[in-house]
Amino acid sequence: MTDEQVIETIDNALCEEFELEPSDMTPEATLFDKLGLDSLDVVDMVIVLESTFSFKIREDPALREIRTLGDIHKFVIDKKRQIETEG
Amino acid sequence: MGTSSSQGLLVRAALIVLMNLVCYPLLVALTFISVVVCWPMLLLTKALTGWRWGKCARLLVWVYGRVWLWSVRPFVRFSREGFTPELARTPSVMVVNHQSFFDTYFMGGLPIFDIAFAVRSWPFRMFWFRPVMELAEYLDVESLSHRETERHACEILESGSHVLFYPEGHRSGDGSLGRFYSGAFRLSKAAGAPVVPLCVSGTGTLLSPGRWWFKPARVKIKALAPVYPGDFEGQLGHRELMNHVRTLMSQELSQMENAAEEIL
Numbered sequence: 001m002t003d004e005q006v007i008e009t010i011d012n013a014l015c016e017e018f019e020l021e022p023s024d025m026t027p028e029a030t031l032f033d034k035l036g037l038d039s040l041d042v043v044d045m046v047i048v049l050e051s052t053f054s055f056k057i058r059e060d061p062a063l064r065e066i067r068t069l070g071d072i073h074k075f076v077i078d079k080k081r082q083i084e085t086e087g
Numbered sequence: 088m089g090t091s092s093s094q095g096l097l098v099r100a101a102l103i104v105l106m107n108l109v110c111y112p113l114l115v116a117l118t119f120i121s122v123v124v125c126w127p128m129l130l131l132t133k134a135l136t137g138w139r140w141g142k143c144a145r146l147l148v149w150v151y152g153r154v155w156l157w158s159v160r161p162f163v164r165f166s167r168e169g170f171t172p173e174l175a176r177t178p179s180v181m182v183v184n185h186q187s188f189f190d191t192y193f194m195g196g197l198p199i200f201d202i203a204f205a206v207r208s209w210p211f212r213m214f215w216f217r218p219v220m221e222l223a224e225y226l227d228v229e230s231l232s233h234r235e236t237e238r239h240a241c242e243i244l245e246s247g248s249h250v251l252f253y254p255e256g257h258r259s260g261d262g263s264l265g266r267f268y269s270g271a272f273r274l275s276k277a278a279g280a281p282v283v284p285l286c287v288s289g290t291g292t293l294l295s296p297g298r299w300w301f302k303p304a305r306v307k308i309k310a311l312a313p314v315y316p317g318d319f320e321g322q323l324g325h326r327e328l329m330n331h332v333r334t335l336m337s338q339e340l341s342q343m344e345n346a347a348e349e350i351l
Binding site for chain 1: 269273
């Protein structure tokens with residue numbers, strides 16, 4: 001899966017689960033202010049990402065640094081690379 | 088035809104002016120009187136019933152809403168449907184669509200008074216309401232963490248009362264049902280309490296967000312059948328519950344809107 005495909009998969013999964021507008025799915029979009037998510041949505045978002053990409057991330061401290069959709073893209077891409085390297 | 092149409096418009100305009108001349112001063116007077124008399128009434132209620140303070144306060148809030156509802160009767164036709172005695176007896180997480188500041192007042196029209204509202208922080212900033220809201224154990228979902236909100240709400244449900252959420256989080260600008268937040272549905276799962284969807288129509292006509300004058304309206308509140316959280320399992324069961332309830336409410340609100348248009 002290329003980085004572009006990962007980004008597309010993330011955006012589609014989040015749009016579907018959280019009823020987000022595809023036009024709002026820009027890397028700069030902040031989760032709380034722009035996308036209108038709340039902290040419980042972020043907890044659910046982690047579960048959605050785990051089930052979409054078949055990995056466990058809920059204990060990862062880097063999650064706390066996520067502010068924007070671009071941060072999620074980077075986090076997931078890095079995580080996939082890390083798993084591929086270790087695997 | 089043209090004359091009767093313009094006469095109709097004039098009558099309607101006059102009615103709107105009259106409504107605003109009457110309803111605003113009435114609201115201020117009712118609120119002032121309520122703020123003054125609620126404290127002796129609270130003591131009296133406590134002495135007569137022996138209920139918890141929160142329940143006593145919730146009764147008085149409900150009476151305030153009901154008196155307001157009665158006072159605007161010449162301009163607002165109110166009806167309700169679907170409220171069974173069983174629904175009143177079973178502690179539940181009520182979820183309501185949100186069209187107007189006055190949605191909360193119309194909860195005085197329900198046959199159930201023992202409801203703690205989960206609201207944002209701004210209603211708590213109305214200093215004349217705040218002490219009663221705190222006594223009534225209203226939940227400030229913006230100031231409290233989700234964990235604290237859930238803990239307080241579970242305690243309220245365990246005491247046999249209901250908790251009411253506006254899952255859209257804010258009023259709908261165009262009357263359509265917005266995206267839901269999941270807090271109420273997580274609570275339902277955590278407490279094992281059913282979700283009771285309440286569909287409100289007409290309050291957006293009465294006073295929509297951004298408008299400051301009242302318009303006459305037909306307001307209806309319909310309670311749908313309780314939805315039980317046990318039917319929605321898995322890590323995202325609360326979201327499935329939420330989506331199911333939202334679909335039910337969306338369908339019902341469309342029907343209510345169509346019925347209202349037919350009447351008009």
